[in-house]
Amino acid sequence: MLPVNAGFWVIVGLIVLGTFTILSLMAKLYRKVGPNQALIVYxxxxxxxxxxxxxLVWPMVQSARELSLELMSFDVAPQQDLYTKQGVGVTVEAVAQIKVKSDHESILTAAEQFLSKSPEEREGLIRLVMEGHLRGIVGQLTVESIVKDPETISQSMRNTxxxxxxxxxxxxxxxxIREIRDKNEYIVNMGKPDIARIKKDADIAAAEALRDTEVKRAAAMRDAAVAKAMADQERVTAETASLAKQAEAQRDLDVKRADYETVVKKQKAQADKSYDIETQVQQQRVVAESVRVLRVEKEEQIKVQEAGSSRREKELAATVLKPAEAERRRIETLAEAEKARLVREAEGHAEAARTEGAAGADVIRLRGTAEAEIILAKGQSEAEAMKVKAAAFHEYNQAAVLDKLLTGMPEMVRAMAEPLSKVDRITIVSTGDGHGAGASKI
Structure with missing residues (x-):
C-alpha cells in the first residue's frame, strides 16, 4: 500500500514542477511595455x-526592441551666427520639445529612422534639421522683429x-526662443532710444507722481487743518454750550434756592404773622369780651332807662295821646256822618235833576262841594290831632334827650379822658409871639 502512495506523490510533484517550469519560460518570453514606450516585434x-x-516573443524566430515615446527636450543653439535680413549677425538660443507620434504608422516610421540609434544620436539628427530651418527663418526677419516678436520665429519653426x-x-x-544676442551691441543700442524715452517717461511720471503726491499731501494737510479747525470750533462750541448749560443749571439752582428761601421766609413770616395775628385776635377777644361786658352793663342800664322812659311814655299816652286820639276819632266820625248826609242829599238832588232833566250840573257841583267840605273837615281834624300829638312828642323828646344825656355823661367823660391817661408827660413850648402859654391852654 505504501509504494503505491509514494508513486502518486512523485507524479504529482513532477506535474507541479513541469507546470512551474513552463510558466517561468512563458514569463521570460512575454515582453510588456508601459504607455510611454512602444514594443517593436519583428x-x-x-x-x-x-x-x-x-x-510573446518567441526566441530564434522573433526579436523585439523598445522605442521611447517620451518627450525629448534639447537646445537648439547654432555655433555660428545667424544673419538677419539686415545682414546683422545674431546668436539665437532656443529650446525644442519633440516626441514620437502615438499612431501606429508614425511609430513604425520613427522605428525605421531611430530604432537602432541612441538617444544622443537621435537628438543630434533632429537638432541639425531644426538649426537649418532656424537659419532660414532668421534670414527673412529683421533684428527688431526678432527681438520684439520672438513668437513669430516659434510659430514659423513649428510650421516649417x-x-x-x-x-x-x-x-x-x-x-x-531663450536668448537673442549679438557681438556688435546692435540689440543694446537698439533699445537705448526706447530706454531713454522710457527713462524720460519714468522721470516725468515720477515728477508727476511727486507733484501729485505733494498736491495730495498739501490737500491732505489743508483738509487736516480744516478738520482740526472745525474740530477746535466744535470743541469750543461744545465747551461754550457746556459752560452755558452749567450757567443755566447754576442759575436755575440759584433761582430755586431763592424760591425756596422765599417760600421759607414767607412761611416763617406767615407763621410770625399768624402768631401776631393770633395774639391780636386773643387780645381783641379779650377787648371784645371786655366790651361785651361793658355792653351788657350798658344794656342793663339802658333797659332800666327804657323802663323809666316807657313808664313816662305810658303816662304821657294816658294823659295826652289817648284824649287826642279820641278827639281825632270823634272828628272823623262827625266828618263821615256829614259826608254821608251830604252824599244822600246830593243823590236826592241828582235824582230830582235826572227826573226833571235839568239838574245834572247842580248834582255834580253839590257832590264836589260836599266832598271838598268833607276833605277839609277831615284835614282840619287830622291837623288838630297831629298838633296835639306833636306837642306830646315834643314834650317827650325833650325829656328823653335830657335823660339820655345825663345817663351817657359818665361814658363820654371816660372816653374823652382815656387818651389823656396814656400820656406820660406834656411839654409846653412857647413860640414867642406874645401870646401866653401854660397849662390853661391845654
Missing amino acids: GLGGTRVFSGRGA CAEDLNKMGLDIVSFT
Missing part, C-alpha cells in the same frame, strides 16, 4: 507594434519643421 509574422501592453519631422514620425510640441 520576425515571424512581420513587424508589429505594441504600446502600453505586452506580447512640421513636414520634415512628420517624415520622421515626430511631432514638434513647442519651440521657444
